[in-house]
Amino acid sequence: MKRGQIEIMGLMIIVVILALLLLFVVKVVFTAKQTDYTQNYETNKLVESFVNTLFQTTSGCTGDVTIQELLIDCARQPYSGGSITCNDGRMACNYANETIAVILEDTIDTWGYESAGYEFIAVAPPNVEVVYYSSGNLSSSLSGEVEPFTLRLYPSTQDLYVYLCIGGCGFR
Amino acid sequence: MRMQLLKAAQECTRCLMKKAQLKTGETIIVLIIFFILLAGGMVFYAKIQTYTSVKKVEEVQELNAIAIEQRIRHMSEISCTIDGSVIFDCYDIMKVEALQETIEDYKSYYGTVIFPNSRVVITSVYPDNEEVVLYDYGYSDESVAVEPFRTPVTLYNPRDDTYNFGYITIGVYS
Numbered sequence: 135m136k137r138g139q140i141e142i143m144g145l146m147i148i149v150v151i152l153a154l155l156l157l158f159v160v161k162v163v164f165t166a167k168q169t170d171y172t173q174n175y176e177t178n179k180l181v182e183s184f185v186n187t188l189f190q191t192t193s194g195c196t197g198d199v200t201i202q203e204l205l206i207d208c209a210r211q212p213y214s215g216g217s218i219t220c221n222d223g224r225m226a227c228n229y230a231n232e233t234i235a236v237i238l239e240d241t242i243d244t245w246g247y248e249s250a251g252y253e254f255i256a257v258a259p260p261n262v263e264v265v266y267y268s269s270g271n272l273s274s275s276l277s278g279e280v281e282p283f284t285l286r287l288y289p290s291t292q293d294l295y296v297y298l299c300i301g302g303c304g305f306r
Numbered sequence: 307m308r309m310q311l312l313k314a315a316q317e318c319t320r321c322l323m324k325k326a327q328l329k330t331g332e333t334i335i336v337l338i339i340f341f342i343l344l345a346g347g348m349v350f351y352a353k354i355q356t357y358t359s360v361k362k363v364e365e366v367q368e369l370n371a372i373a374i375e376q377r378i379r380h381m382s383e384i385s386c387t388i389d390g391s392v393i394f395d396c397y398d399i400m401k402v403e404a405l406q407e408t409i410e411d412y413k414s415y416y417g418t419v420i421f422p423n424s425r426v427v428i429t430s431v432y433p434d435n436e437e438v439v440l441y442d443y444g445y446s447d448e449s450v451a452v453e454p455f456r457t458p459v460t461l462y463n464p465r466d467d468t469y470n471f472g473y474i475t476i477g478v479y480s
Contacts, residue, residue, distance in 0.1 A: 163354050172368040179457055183395050187458040190396065192468040194433045233432070237471050240431045245456055
């Protein structure tokens with residue numbers, strides 16, 4: 135090999151090493167997936183507080199019936215739409231569904247979760263979806279919180295499961 | 307013979323001069339490339355530093371918002387109670403209204419210790435739509451904030467004994 139060729143090869147090796155270094159730095163600084171603790175906290179807190187708050191909320195159906203009571207009534211008789219008839223003539227299941235949709239539209243829908251998407255599902259025994267609401271692009275998964283909130287349907291030992299999954303529950 | 311030798315020596319000197327000039331030119335080009343690379347590296351480093359510092363500020367703002375949220379959660383001034391027991395994530399609307407007046411009276415304490423550089427708004431969504439600004443540090447229009455932290459809460463209305471669905475919005479500014 136001539137001296138000139140060797141020099142060019144050396145130069146190329148240096149350029150390749152520099153390019154690799156640059157790529158490594160760009161990858162580490164800009165694309166490294168950091169553990170976003172605040173985002174995780176915010177998502178977990180949102181799910182927990184949302185469902186707990188929803189259960190306590192006065193439904194406006196009749197008297198001081200809460201949304202939790204409406205859901206339980208609906209889950210006991212899912213095929214007939216529940217036993218409670220609200221002041222406006224709607225049955226418990228229908229009323230709960232529409233009220234929950236209104237609350238979700240006014241809150242999570244406006245809080246920037248469209249890209250992650252989310253699902254709200256209430257599943258009554260034997261396996262009936264009494265409430266279903268979804269929004270946004272469910273293909274992505276943010277926290278993937280799929281632990282259900284359980285409401286016991288006394289006096290039976292069966293439970294109503296309520297899910298609020300940011301990113302989608304993956305049941306469908 | 308002597309003339310011939312002199313001519314050869316002159317040619318050799320010219321040839322050496324040319325070689326030296328070439329070497330100097332090469333060194334200058336190498337130095338220029340080196341300084342260009344150095345300048346590029348410095349610009350790149352500065353960009354990375356700016357990017358990371360912006361991220362850091364955002365992270366601090368988010369953490370401050372969470373800290374304020376934790377403080378609000380444990381404020382005995384506004385929490386709902388039944389027979390002395392506190393209901394978690396529930397705030398009494400009448401107590402919130404009373405706290406607004408207290409904040410006006412002790413603005414420096416609440417502004418520096420409880421809600422530093424923040425805007426706290428309590429919004430009722432269902433069944434009533436209502437919004438209460440609990441605290442605004444005063445410069446929120448001119449300042450920069452990250453996406454505000456929102457958390458759902460129950461709002462108890464003792465006037466008609468109902469529990470509203472609401473949320474607290476905490477914006478922290480820099």
